[in-house]
C-alpha cells in the first residue's frame with residue numbers, strides 16, 4: 001500500500017512536507033466577501049490544487065522540473081467569513097511572517113482584495129517595490145457603494161502606498177471612466193487590452209527592481225477561463241498569459257512574490273479554468289523562484 005499526500009489533490013503536486021525545507025510557500029486566501037458580482041472564489045485555491053494532479057512536473061517551456069524548486073503548500077488561511085477587515089489583518093500578519101523568514105510567497109485567491117495586505121507586507125521589506133498587475137479590470141476604484149474594502153480597489157490602494165509610477169497594469173479592458181482618467185493622470189502605467197507585447201517593452205526598465213506580480217485569472221477571455229466571478233469578454237488567450245509569465249521569468253527583474261486570484265470554480269463545469277490556473281502556478285514556481 002502506498003499513500004502520497006503530494007499527489008492527493010490536498011496540496012499542490014510535489015509540495016515539500018514542511019516549510020523549513022522550502023524556499024517558496026504556496027498559501028490559499030479563500031476570501032470572497034467583497035465581490036461585486038458572483039461569489040465563489042473562496043473555493044479557488046483548493047480546486048487549483050486538485051487540478052495540479054493532472055500536470056506534468058516538467059516544463060518544456062522553461063526546461064525545468066518541479067523537483068528543482070523547493071516549495072511547500074501551506075494550505076488555506078483560516079479567515080472569518082464576512083469580515084473583510086479582520087481577514088486582511090490575518091493575511092498581512094501571515095505574510096509578515098513569511099517575509100521575515102525570507103520565503104518566496106505564492107498566493108492563491110480568493111478575490112483580488114487579498115492582494116492588498118500582501119503588497120503592504122512585501123513593501124515593508126522592499127521600499128523600492130514595483131507591482132505588475134495583469135487583469136481585465138482596472139481595480140482603481142476608491143470605493144464600491146461606499147465600501148472602501150472592495151475587490152475593485154486594491155490597485156488604487158497600491159498606487160497610494162508605493163507610488164502610482166511604480167504600478168504597471170496590463171490587459172485592462174473594463175472599469176469606470178474615472179478609473180481610466182486616474183490611470184492617465186496619476187503617472188501609473190496602464191496598458192489596455194494586451195499583455196505580452198507591452199510587458200516585453202516594459203521589462204527592461206524594471207531590470208534589477210524588486211517586483212511583485214499579481215495575476216487575475218479574468219484577464220483571460222471567458223473562452224479560456226469561464227470560472228471567475230466577473231468574466232469579461234475580449235480577453236487574452238492562455239498561450240499569451242503563459243508567454244507573459246515566461247517573459248517575466250526570463251527578465252532581469254527581482255521577482256519577490258506573486259499571486260493568482262479570482263478563480264471561481266462553480267461557474268466552470270468543464271474545470272478548464274482551474275486546470276489552466278494550475279499550469280500558470282507551475283510556470284510561476286519554475287520561472288519566478290530562483
Ligand SMILES: [Mn+2]
Nearest residue numbers: 136137216218
Ligand atoms: Mn479582474
